[in-house]
Every structure is written in C-alpha cells, then in structure tokens.
Amino acid sequence: MNGASIVGTGAPAAGDTISSAGEGRMSISIDFGTTFSGVAYGSSRIAGGNVQQILTWPGARENFRKIPTCLLYDDAGRVLAWGLEAKNASPMPGTVRCEWFKLSLEPSALRGDIVDPRLPKLPLGKKAVDLIVDFLTCLWDYARERITQEIGIVADLNAADVWLTLPAAWDAKGCQMMREAAIQAGLVGTAxxxxxxxxxRLHIITEPEAAAVHCAHLTDLHQLRPSQNFMICDAGGGTVDLAVYKIIGSLQDLEIAEVCARSGSNCGSLFLDLRFMELVRILLEDHPVHLEPASLAHFMHAFSETEKLGYLGKSDDGNMFRFTCFNVEDSDDPSVGLINGELTIPGNMLRGEVFNPVIEQVLDLIEEQICRANQRVDALLLVGGFSGSEYLRKRVEETFGSRIEVIARPSDADTATCRGAAQYGLAHRQLVSSFIAPKSYIMRVKLPADLEDWQRRPAYITRNDAGVHICENRLQYLVSKGAILRKGQRIRTKFCKFSSSSQGDIDRMFVAMLYASDSDETMRYTDEGGMYELCKWTVDLSILPSFQHHANVPHPGGFYTHFEVGLELDSAEARGVLLDNGYECGRVAFDFLV
Structure with missing residues (x-):
C-alpha cells in the first residue's frame, strides 16, 4: 500500500495488552456463519461459569445449536422471517429468500470480484451490509430475550462483552465493515x-482462534508438550480457515502463540451443495420440469440433510444414491437416472463431480498452511460443520497421517467456534497470548554517523542544518523475525525530527520508508538486499502537541520534535501508531498478513 498516510485519531493510547471481560460481566458470542449461526453466553455467576448455548429458536419444536443464516423479505425490503422460519418458508409471490450473503464481505468480493456466479443475487436496493445488519438485529433481539428467560433474571445485557467471530482470511476492510454492521444492529450500547x-465491548475474534480456545482444554491436545505445534482447521459452511499455534507454556492455561499468518478460502460445505446442484442440472437438462426452483431446492435439501456428511468416498462408489423428485410427472428416464420418481446417482459420480473438487481444495489449503508455518505440525484438529464429513476426515487422515501424529475431530466440533469465543470472553486474561512475528519490520532512518558508517558507507553521510553528521539510509528494526510478541503488545521506538521552522512541508512532515524482510539476518543499510518495501509512511507532525508547542515559541536555530512510533502486530495485520508522550495521535495499517 504505497503512499499510505497516517491520520489523526485524537484517542488515548491503548495499553500494552488487550482488556478482557470484567469480573462477573456476561460474555456473549455470536458465531455469524455463511450457512448457520449460533449464540453462546456465560458469566462467572451463571451455571458455575460454564458456557451455555441458545438451543430454542423461532419456528422449531426441537432444539438446535445453530440456525440457518437466512432472511425472507417482501417486495418492499421488509424482513418477514429469519433463521429457521425463513429457511423453511414455502415459495410465495412477492417474497425473496436470502442466504450466503456473508460471502459478500470477503476480500475478493470487496475488490469487486465475483465470489461465485452460482451464489444468489442480493435483493433489489439492498447491499450485503444491509442484510447483515438485518440478520444480526433479528438474532440479537431474540438472543437478549432468550438469555434473560433462560437465566431467570433480568440480565444487564447492555454491559455484556460481545464477541463476533469472523473468517481468518478477511482483511481489515471486511472486519471493519462487519464491526460497523454489528454496532448498527445494536449488539453493544451504552450501559x-x-x-x-x-x-x-464489541470484540472481533477469528474463527480458528475461538476454536483453539475450545480445543485446548480437550484431551486430544493434552499429550502435546511445550514447543510443539497444532493446527486448527475450521471447516464451515462457506469458508475453511486455518491457523497454526505453538505451545509456549502450559496448555491448560492456554499459553499458545500463533506461528504464522492465518489462511482461509471459500471451500466450505456450501460448495458441495452448489456442485450437486450443477450435477442435477446437467443430468436433467432434457427434463425441465425437475429444474424448476422448488424442485431444485428439494433435491439440494435432500442432499444436504442426508448424504453430504455421511458420504464415505471410494467405498461408496458402487452404491446408488436416490433422491425423490419433487414433481411427479416425467418421472422415468433410466438413461439419466430417473427411475420411478427418483433421481439415482452413482456414488463414483458424486465423488468425482461433487466431493473431490471441494475436498481437494481443503487438502491444498492445509498443505499450504503447513508450508507457511515451516515447522513440524504435531496435531491437526478438525472443527466446524464441514468437519462432520466422514469423507473429508478420511482424506485428511490419508493425506497427512504419516506427517501429523494426532488428527482428531474434538467433541462439539460443530460449535467449537461459538463456545470458544464465549470462553475467551470469560477468561480474565488474554488466552491465545502471543504471536510469533513471521517477518522483520524495518524502518529507514537517519542516524548520527559513527565510525562504522564512515568506514562502510561514507557516501551516505551528510551534515544537517544543526551541523551534525547524519548517515542516510540506515535501518532500524521495529521487530525481528521470530520474535514472540504478546497479543496487543505495542513495540515503541523513539524518533526525533529537526525542523528549521514550523512552516513548510519539509519541516513538519516526517517521511519514513517501511520495509519487511523474510531473512533471519540483521541488516544495517537499505542497499544490503533481502528486504522489500511495504509503504511510504507520511506523518504530519503538526498534529503533535509537542510540535505545536515549539511552533509557538521562537527558535532561531530550529528545534527537534521528539515522538514515538509504536508497532502493533497480530496475525492479521501490522499497524503503525504515532505517539506523543504516550498519547495516540494517529495510526495506519501498513501490512496485511492474510
């Protein structure tokens, strides 16, 4: 992002750690998924501090741990139903059912690319964010009511910490848009x-990080020792997200650090449904009565509810899978599999046309994440709804079993993200405590010339207006590759700039070149190679109180402005923060790691 400029915020500087829920404060998590969503909550004063889930939903007599992420609108854009009631509603004139709209905020969609041409279009006059606000509003209004009923007291939900889960591969723009949508939906408010x-009180947490919190207390991981690594593969309806963690202390206390940048892709179980739909269209091309919307929806529902997770792969090649037709006419054409009112599809055809293309994407994603970590992975935990696929688990074990000692699907894998996010909020400390810097972040600076500079780079040495010999093109490391940083930690580095006056861009602008390096070697000068430019960071120092103070006092010989640059680094992005006496005056994101 060349030419990035810092902007003033006027906010006090954040501390060196991220705050967690206050003692006794309720923690509520919303697992907002592409296909299904859930809500969990907990407090030290409720159920012995154990996390609870909302199981009772509108339109259902049974208990459901998750409900469809689905909305039903009328022609005027008003919400008629949501969740199960929207999903199960019969087609009606003047209504439109909306699903899978979360994918409209993933990075490629925000760049203007088409995520997948098979996904339904948004209703006329609606943007993806509008649908997200509408769904979160319905979900939150019901969750408030339900939580109050279930705990038997009037809960002060306005003071609760709310944790919203997002895919690992989303960039800062998508996360910010989701955050704004959640605030607009009323997930947090003045208490x-x-x-x-x-x-x-609104917190964003990535899906694999939340799942790691849930999994770390399980016996599948307790055999791991400090310095060993485990991978979370969160395979959901729309996305598959991966993260690798290193145990750096006690696993029971969840002292773990992220090893490298997270990754993810749109290859969740939804894309099995879409490929199945394509196969049905091809098979029944000459039988249009079975390609009407209601008929296609009937086929896809049958596949999704019965065969998708139970399909076994090669061992099912010789089996025939039968799907009852919605329409009774034109019910027999054995050449395409229409037999006595059923569409019959061979197992080997399902494997080749539906399952393998999607599962191969998941396997490639896991392989890429192992290479990115560049370290041994000692355990792989499959979570998310798609992890319930027997064929997916079998293929993962076949592909990686010789390299990864433990491959497991933990208990409550389908709700690990939802429960883990609530558990995260209940802990009165940072759980996933650290992040291992995947690269070095370096700033080009001017420093007083020393003997080494005179010997190695005399051409870089000039005299400034104050008569001091300065070496240009020196490097100052903000953080080195492999450094273990605490989550929320801010690395501060002091700088100063000489200004001959308070007027003019040269005197008030601080321009820094930011670089990154994947090398383990420490370099001194910009011409040593092994690094690449991230951005040109332009800081207007006139926003600093210290600069303004000097500008109002005569300084015939010029003056120095002292300030600090803070580096904040997590597994999603690297940020620079401008500080004046500990007061945050501006910030910029200069590297996105996903």
Whole structure:
C-alpha cells in the first residue's frame, strides 16, 4: 500500500495488552456463519461459569445449536422471517429468500470480484451490509430475550462483552465493515450515563482462534508438550480457515502463540451443495420440469440433510444414491437416472463431480498452511460443520497421517467456534497470548554517523542544518523475525525530527520508508538486499502537541520534535501508531498478513 498516510485519531493510547471481560460481566458470542449461526453466553455467576448455548429458536419444536443464516423479505425490503422460519418458508409471490450473503464481505468480493456466479443475487436496493445488519438485529433481539428467560433474571445485557467471530482470511476492510454492521444492529450500547467506551465491548475474534480456545482444554491436545505445534482447521459452511499455534507454556492455561499468518478460502460445505446442484442440472437438462426452483431446492435439501456428511468416498462408489423428485410427472428416464420418481446417482459420480473438487481444495489449503508455518505440525484438529464429513476426515487422515501424529475431530466440533469465543470472553486474561512475528519490520532512518558508517558507507553521510553528521539510509528494526510478541503488545521506538521552522512541508512532515524482510539476518543499510518495501509512511507532525508547542515559541536555530512510533502486530495485520508522550495521535495499517 504505497503512499499510505497516517491520520489523526485524537484517542488515548491503548495499553500494552488487550482488556478482557470484567469480573462477573456476561460474555456473549455470536458465531455469524455463511450457512448457520449460533449464540453462546456465560458469566462467572451463571451455571458455575460454564458456557451455555441458545438451543430454542423461532419456528422449531426441537432444539438446535445453530440456525440457518437466512432472511425472507417482501417486495418492499421488509424482513418477514429469519433463521429457521425463513429457511423453511414455502415459495410465495412477492417474497425473496436470502442466504450466503456473508460471502459478500470477503476480500475478493470487496475488490469487486465475483465470489461465485452460482451464489444468489442480493435483493433489489439492498447491499450485503444491509442484510447483515438485518440478520444480526433479528438474532440479537431474540438472543437478549432468550438469555434473560433462560437465566431467570433480568440480565444487564447492555454491559455484556460481545464477541463476533469472523473468517481468518478477511482483511481489515471486511472486519471493519462487519464491526460497523454489528454496532448498527445494536449488539453493544451504552450501559449507563456517560458510558463513552461502550463500543469497546464489541470484540472481533477469528474463527480458528475461538476454536483453539475450545480445543485446548480437550484431551486430544493434552499429550502435546511445550514447543510443539497444532493446527486448527475450521471447516464451515462457506469458508475453511486455518491457523497454526505453538505451545509456549502450559496448555491448560492456554499459553499458545500463533506461528504464522492465518489462511482461509471459500471451500466450505456450501460448495458441495452448489456442485450437486450443477450435477442435477446437467443430468436433467432434457427434463425441465425437475429444474424448476422448488424442485431444485428439494433435491439440494435432500442432499444436504442426508448424504453430504455421511458420504464415505471410494467405498461408496458402487452404491446408488436416490433422491425423490419433487414433481411427479416425467418421472422415468433410466438413461439419466430417473427411475420411478427418483433421481439415482452413482456414488463414483458424486465423488468425482461433487466431493473431490471441494475436498481437494481443503487438502491444498492445509498443505499450504503447513508450508507457511515451516515447522513440524504435531496435531491437526478438525472443527466446524464441514468437519462432520466422514469423507473429508478420511482424506485428511490419508493425506497427512504419516506427517501429523494426532488428527482428531474434538467433541462439539460443530460449535467449537461459538463456545470458544464465549470462553475467551470469560477468561480474565488474554488466552491465545502471543504471536510469533513471521517477518522483520524495518524502518529507514537517519542516524548520527559513527565510525562504522564512515568506514562502510561514507557516501551516505551528510551534515544537517544543526551541523551534525547524519548517515542516510540506515535501518532500524521495529521487530525481528521470530520474535514472540504478546497479543496487543505495542513495540515503541523513539524518533526525533529537526525542523528549521514550523512552516513548510519539509519541516513538519516526517517521511519514513517501511520495509519487511523474510531473512533471519540483521541488516544495517537499505542497499544490503533481502528486504522489500511495504509503504511510504507520511506523518504530519503538526498534529503533535509537542510540535505545536515549539511552533509557538521562537527558535532561531530550529528545534527537534521528539515522538514515538509504536508497532502493533497480530496475525492479521501490522499497524503503525504515532505517539506523543504516550498519547495516540494517529495510526495506519501498513501490512496485511492474510
């Protein structure tokens, strides 16, 4: 992102760690999924501190741990139903059912690319964010009511910490849009008069990080030792997200660090449904009565509810899979598999046309993440709804079993993300505590010339306006590759700039070149190679109180402005923060790691 400029925020500097839920404060997680969503909650004062899930939903007599991420609109754009009621509604004139709209905020969609031409279009006059706001509003309004009923007291939900799960591969823009949508939907609000920090009660957590919290207390991981690594593969309806963690202390205390940048892709179980739909269209091309919307929906529902997760792969090649037709006419054509009102599809055809293309994507994604980590992976945990696929688990074991000692699907794998996010909020400390820097972040600076500079780079040495010999093109490491950083930690580095006056861009602008390096070697000068430019960071120092103070006092010989640059690094992005006496004056994101 060349030419990035820092912008003033006027906000006080954040501390060196991320705050967690206050003692006794309720923690509520919303696992907003592409195909299904769920809500979990907990408090030290409820059920012994154990996480609870909402199981009772509108339109259902049974209990469901998750409900469809689905909306039903009328022609005027009003919400008629949501969740199960929207999913199960019969087609009606003047209505439109909306699903899978979460994918419209993933990075390629925000760049203007078509995520998948098979996905339904948005209703006329609606943007993806509008649908997300509508769904979260319905979900949250019901969750507030239900939580209050289930705990038997009037809960102060306005003061709760709310944790919203997002895919690992989303960039900062998508995360910010989701955050704004959640605030608009009312997930957090003022709890008392003068509550100015109420927005801070909304937290974003990635799906694999939340799942790691749930999994780390399970016996599948307790055999691991410090310095060993485990991978979370969160295979959901729309996306598959991966992250690798290193155990750096006690696993029971969840002292783990992310080893490398997370990754993810749109290859969840939804894409099995879409490929199945394509296969049906091809087989029944000459039988249009079975390609009407209601008929196609009937076929896809039968596949999704019965065969998708139970399909076994090669051992099912010789079996015939039968799907009852919705329409009774034109019910027999054995040449395409129409036999006595059923569409019959051979197992080997399902494997080649439906399952293998998607599962191969998942396997490639896992392989790429192992290469990215560049370290041994000692355990692989499959979570998410798609992890329930027997064929997926079998293929993962066949492909990686010789290299990864433990491959397991933990208990409650389909709700690991939802439960883990709530558990994260209940802990009164940072759980996934650290991040291992995948590269070095370096800034080009001017420093007083020393003997080594005179010997190695005399051509870089000039005299500034104050008569001091300065070596240009020196490097200052903000963080080195492999450094273990605490989550939320801010690495601060002091800088100063000489200004001959307070006027003019040269005197008030601080321009820094930011570089990154994948090398383990430490370099001193910009011409040593082994690094690449991230961005040109332009900082207007006139926003600093210290600069303004000097500007109002005569300085015939010029003056120095002292300030700090803070580096914040997590597994999603690297950010620079401008500080003046500990006061945050601006920030910029200069590297996205996913």
């Amino acid at each position: 008392f008069a003068g509550d100015r920090d109420w927005r801070d």
